[in-house]
Amino acid sequence: MTDDGELTFSIRGVADIETHGRAGLTELTQLVESAGFDMIWSGNDFLSGGGLATLTAMLWVSERLKVASGVLDPVTLHPGQIAQFASGLQWLSDDRFILGLGAGSEEFFKWASIPHDKPVPRTRSALLAIRALTEGRDLSTESRAGGPWLPTARLHHPRAVPIYVGAMGPRMLEMAGRYADGVIALALPPRYVFEVVKHVRRGADAAGRDMADIDVAAGVWCGVSERPEDARAGLRRHIALMSGSLSVDALLSSGLDPEEFAHVQSLLDSGREDDAIAAVTPGMMELAFVGGPNEVIDQCAPLVAAGVRHISFGMPGVAQKAEAIRLLGHKVIPELRRMAAE
Template sequence: MERDLVVSVRVGAAGHGTRGLTAAAVNAEEAGFDQVWAGNDIFGPPGIAGLASMLLGTSRISVGAGVLDPVSIHPVQIAQLASGFQEMSGDRFLLGLGAGSDLFLGWAGLKPAKPVVRTREAIVAIRELTCGRSPAGVPGAGDFWSGQARIQQPRPVPIYVGAMGPRMLEMTGRHADGALPLCLPPRQVYRAMEQIGAGAAKAGRAMADLDVAACLWCSIDTDAAAARRLLARHIAHYSGSLSTDALVANGLDPEEFARTQQLVLDGDEDAAIDTVLTSSTMLGLGIAGGAAEVIEQCGTLIEAGARHLSFGPPMGPDALAAVALLGKEVLPVLRSEFGS
């Protein structure tokens, strides 16, 4: 059975501040989004601090942590937080998990297990804990749990995984309730869905049972040129951190991205932005323009099988105005023309 169309927005304390996350969540709810996600990276802005106020400040929208790592925060503590957020919100909380960055974890002297292993163990353990059970003896949860490992006031929670690599995506299909793959370019979602589907099939699950979000870079504004320039700036600044293999697999030129990154490092941001804008392919890492252009680009993804579009930074010259514009002019059309 085909899933209904889901639309979400990803916000961050870096852009809004911890207090501003509440206003961002209320804005997303009023704009008609189904979900709003706030990031929380070790050594990054404290997104997790705003989750409670985001949930208490809203009444309908689901609020997600995107994502927590089970290394710097123990799975037991994650299960406690998730259960508490579920109780206070009437089950509107979504738990996003990710492996975390080995580089950043190393800054704290942490030496965890391999990314896929630690993420899988966290999913399995947290599901048991939030259902009031001990993970002891449960396949895939790790062999270090005691039978007394139970939390008080457990409450089940949907578990999503922030995944990009094929092994992590396949594991997500086996164990998680949803996935948050960053799709650069947007068509990357098709490959992600194939890899998640392979894992789901091995576990006897159907893709319809999973909520797979196409996490997009989006820039929208009533001034379409300004929106495209903002996305170009975002791409320029991240051009050196993108996977070479992923670029090649999607027909993009790694050398073009490397040259753009060097321009940024040399302090010539304008030249880097112009490089992205004049490239025949680079701006295609995200979706950008006015409402009509964004609708057209999103429609192509939906027609090809995407059932959840997740809009993320840079959003627009004014992030709150961009979310409101998406809600007023884009979401109604997508739901009317492509919703089930």
């Protein structure tokens, strides 16, 4: 979030190489670029999607787009490996890669009984280690970067990379304000972005940083279609599937009931996916922007008017993604840019 009037638009959940293949991923990535988006994020949840392969392919088939990981975690990947991958992707793309780093979902770690530390400390130490490694600095004297690291722990070809933290809870957001170049915050519901900025600013102030130097991306979920009911159906399923991974603090601060989400997660845990989807309430649907293009414009407008300068559209559960990309790129984004320029 900045005060310069410039808007950034990014998009998440568009494609992965396993689902869409090389041709489909190429088509969708290039469609995002031609539609006028500034950045594309590729999901990297544990055991889900193409991960690093998808990131590499997106960088290879695009020319202008920034490509970001959304997000890599330092539990299933060691920070040294993440730094190695990040530097390599920077070399590949002439500095169009952005490293999205997060704690990872403990719901997912349960699947493989993966041990893990507390989320904020593990993410902070990984961020500091990755930054030092990608900048070619000696980590052996850095007490906050995990390890211990030996002086020989160096990348052979370091290349600096912007590091964004994926965050929802207050402590993670404040940590991001202290150390990160940007924040990709799941603003669920979208109005939660104002709470996000408050916590990021608290961390930035404590570190003597200027908020203008931190890109706060409001990561909204969005379903847009000329057939609004199709968009709503897709988002209802996604909300059900993600119900156990959402921050209780964020839900409470936005006036949502965590017990509703816990109930849906319990249905999923017992293998009752259809019942879980049916149990998603109208209040839970407030997590997303959804509808036709004019409805989405109206829903985004208060964020732009309040000074949000980076909106990241998540595309979960959207059956016709090419249509949604075109609608956002050719109808929604131009109107929001016009509003910001007034």
